[in-house]
Each structure stands twice: as C-alpha cells, then as structure tokens.
Amino acid sequence: MKIETARFGAIQVHEDQKIRFVQPIIGFPTLMEYVLVDTGGLVKWLQSLEDASVVFPVVDPFAVKQDYDIEIPMSDAYSLELKRAEEAQVWCITVLSSNPAEMRANLRAPVVLNRKTGTAKQVVLPDSSLPIRYHFEPAAIHGNKEVAHAGSYA
Amino acid sequence: MLVLTRRKGESIILGDDVEVKILELHGSQVKIGVQAPQSLSVHRKEVYLAIQRENKAAAQSAGKPPEKPETPPEGEEPKETVH
Numbered sequence: 001m002k003i004e005t006a007r008f009g010a011i012q013v014h015e016d017q018k019i020r021f022v023q024p025i026i027g028f029p030t031l032m033e034y035v036l037v038d039t040g041g042l043v044k045w046l047q048s049l050e051d052a053s054v055v056f057p058v059v060d061p062f063a064v065k066q067d068y069d070i071e072i073p074m075s076d077a078y079s080l081e082l083k084r085a086e087e088a089q090v091w092c093i094t095v096l097s098s099n100p101a102e103m104r105a106n107l108r109a110p111v112v113l114n115r116k117t118g119t120a121k122q123v124v125l126p127d128s129s130l131p132i133r134y135h136f137e138p139a140a141i142h143g144n145k146e147v148a149h150a151g152s153y154a
Numbered sequence: 155m156l157v158l159t160r161r162k163g164e165s166i167i168l169g170d171d172v173e174v175k176i177l178e179l180h181g182s183q184v185k186i187g188v189q190a191p192q193s194l195s196v197h198r199k200e201v202y203l204a205i206q207r208e209n210k211a212a213a214q215s216a217g218k219p220p221e222k223p224e225t226p227p228e229g230e231e232p233k234e235t236v237h
Binding site for chain 1 (some may be wrong): 192193195199201202204205206207208209210211213214215216217
C-alpha cells in the first residue's frame with residue numbers, strides 16, 4: 001500500500017512491514033499502526049500509517065548507551081507474545097534538536113517490537129534509575145557518519 | 155469523582171478483576187497495593203505524564219524545521235516518593 005507522509009512524501013509499505021501496537025504510544029491514543037523508515041543514519045523513524053504528520057525519531061539504545069541493559073516485565077513480554085530475547089527489537093523515542101547537547105532519548109519507556117509478529121508496545125520499565133531524558137551527542141557515537149545536528153536528518 | 159473512605163488493610167474493587175488495597179499509612183503518605191491482570195498497565199501518574207510529554211516533544215521535533223532550536227526541557231522527571 002502507498003502511504004502519504006508529511007516528512008517522507010509518499011512511501012510504499014508492504015503488509016509485513018506494518019508494526020501494530022497492542023497499546024498505543026502514550027499520548028497518541030488513536031494511532032495503532034506504524035512503519036519503521038530507515039534513512040540510513042543513527043536516527044530511524046517510526047511513521048504513523050494513520051496520521052501522515054505523526055512520526056517519532058527513534059534510536060537503537062545500545063548505540064547511544066552501550067551498557068543499556070533491560071529486563072522486559074513479564075506482563076509486557078506476555079502481551080507481545082515474546083518468548084525469547086532475540087525476538088525483541090528495542091527502540092527509544094528521541095527528541096531531535098539542532099543543538100546536539102539537547103538531543104535526548106527516552107531510556108525508561110522504549111518501544112519494544114516482536115520481530116516475528118510485528119506487534120509492538122511502548123513499555124514503561126519499572127527501573128526508575130533509567131532516564132526519560134538521556135542526553136547523547138550523535139557525533140560522539142561510533143560509526144555514526146552523520147553530522148552532529150538534527151539538520152542532517154532533514 | 156467517586157470518593158470512598160478506607161482504612162488500612164481495606165480494599166476497593168474496580169470491575170471484576172482489579173483490587174486496590176491500602177497497605178500502610180505514614181503521615182501524608184499512603185502505600186497502595188494494586189492487583190490487576192497482566193494486560194492492564196499501572197503507572198505512577200507523574201511518570202506517565204513525563205513520558206507523554208517526551209513523546210509529544212519527540213513527534214514535534216521531527217516535524218519542525220531543523221534550524222529552529224528546541225525549547226529547553228521543562229524540568230526533570232519528578233522525584234518518586236514512596237508510593
């Protein structure tokens with residue numbers, strides 16, 4: 001199917017690329033279907049299939065914080081039908097900024113995807129030491145070829 | 155809003171399978187136990203609101219022209235008190 005998006009224009013989405021949320025992303029209660037748009041950089045994009053203007057920048061938390069180590073609560077693993085850790089893909093919603101010092105990712109409430117089923121959920125982890133605002137400098141990340149400001153993602 | 159008076163050790167039942175129990179009282183603090191099905195998410199409100207704010211800031215930052223600087227964060231996640 002062809003989807004119109006505000007950021008990327010018209011994009012082609014195959015049925016098996018659709019990500020279905022079992023519970024909506026907090027604050028966006030009507031949107032249940034997304035697709036991950038990979039533009040090749042550190043930041044990838046979780047684009048709503050139901051609202052062209054809604055897109056979340058996301059990062060692989062292990063890229064921004066190498067010792068990121070989480071345990072997905074049983075109840076969330078259950079609702080996503082996750083049986084093994086390898087089935088899960090974890091993304092952290094990120095706030096972009098032209099000021100690299102203000103780039104931040106939410107490590108407390110990652111989006112967890114079951115790669116096999118294509119279902120996902122924003123999981124609120126019980127560990128309160130995980131920051132909701134984790135600041136990172138894109139330029140400092142190994143293997144990131146992009147320049148250190150959000151302008152390069154546009 | 156429904157208002158109920160409960161004593162320590164007493165509960166209220168929401169629907170058929172959610173129980174909210176008053177476990178302890180310490181001055182202005184109340185310790186609450188929630189027994190609910192695994193499919194029901196239970197959050198501290200300030201954490202929930204902080205995540206909601208951050209999600210909205212993220213979505214907004216993706217829609218904005220990159221030249222425009224972000225608005226500074228409005229204070230960190232509130233410190234969690236003992237329930």
